[in-house]
Amino acid sequence: MIRINCPFCGERDHSEFGYGGDASIQYPALDAPAKDWIEAVFQRENIAGVQQETWQHTSGCRMWIVVERNTITHEIHSVKPAHPGTKTLLANAGDHQ
């Protein structure tokens, strides 16, 4: 079992999470040429080693996170929210209550 340290909930089994995919993909502008979209939607680097990937804490806070994980050993190097600033936003929302 892989253990993922959710930035919002703490360390949990990976079975609480859903796997997204390669987090390094940058989607192009909507009016970008078709070849840029083909590259983003279909082509993958498929790294054997450390990669950035998205997961969603489906059985927890339901937040999307970016996990830096080794695809050969499954060792996790870092976990952070997928949308920077979410944590601050949440903390500030708490202040106003």
Added chain:
Amino acid sequence: MSKYSAWSVFKNGLSGHKNWDRAWRDPEPKTEYDIVIVGGGLHGLATAYYLAKNHGLKNIAVVEKGWLGGGNAGRNTTIVRSNYMMPGNRDFYEHSLRLWENLSHELNYNVMFSQRSHVSLLHSPAAIDGAARRYNTMRLTGSDGELWDLPTLKRNIPHLNYGPDSRFPIRGAAVQRRAGTARHDAVAWGYARGADQHGVDILQNCELTGVQRDGNRVVGLQTSKGLIKAKKVGFAVAGSSSRVWQMAELGNLPIETHKLQAFVSEPLKPLLDHVVVFGVGGAHFYISQSDKGGMVFGGDLDWYKSYAQRGNLPIVQDVAECATSILPCLGRVRLLRHWSGLMDMSMDGASFICKTPLENLYLNAGWNYGGFKASPASGWYFADLIANNRPDPIIANHDLKRFERGCNIDERGAGPDPKLHG
């Protein structure tokens, strides 16, 4: 190399079976070959065999980093079927099934192909309609397929869970009688022996470490046994396709590597004489019984991208739950082994047998879950592609540019997410 026969078994029995010839040679690599196939799995060995047999080509080598049968050839659930519907898949898998039907004679090697029927359980009227459409397509294109109603299914497989309390009551089944299972190691050994008899050098423990290019040509392969020059090169390394693709500095492929587990139980007396598939409401499970008596079964991918050839425990639990819900009599059966293989999961769930941006490099990849059953036709069409430098019309859309053309072969209709094409 001697031909196997009842007489050869008898004759060798007289000397205590100590004087059998090697099934294939163990040659040292030559400095140059006309064709080098990278990957000594079922697809690579079949390719080498058909290059020599169908096209009369000589001076061929297969390089394999491990030993024959040690990769995905030995990490599957040995199911053979052709119940595909999409153009491209339909003809391809039907051709494969026909090759399977004669494979033991073709190779003079008993691959123990057992056409024991592939029985997909159906749980709703909509599923029965969907299966009718698929199986009618199969029958209209020269294959076999039938629908079993509940009494027929109960007569054939009486011990499935037909109970009133089952979460997904069984309504019937879609059946392909010509489908079945084969002995996976025998397929590797049979193709290896056949290729070797036609003069192919099979180089085990010979790992690809680099690809030497001159412009848009491959000139040589760096291996753990030294540099091997080649006039034509074929990659057949599903599971690791992206890695060799990047060794050739070709960038990205529409593939992610995921792992798939399979399981075998302790041997039991004869219990199940069909391949049974259970797939509804998130469950995904397939099971058959090997000739040794072990229940051989599997389920979903491990759900995250991985190059580790070992499975995770949540899937063991999932698969065990499926097993006991459909065959409650397995509840106290003990698991003997489980293993995991690397799958080239492609963006539409279909494979690639195609030319590449390099003139003399050819690609065979993206086999998803379906590699075992595909191996004879995969070798057949890949050999044809390499020999004639053009794809057969049947595999015309099995190329890397089909996504650009909008010609996805998405049998499951799951969209461009590799992990969903199980």
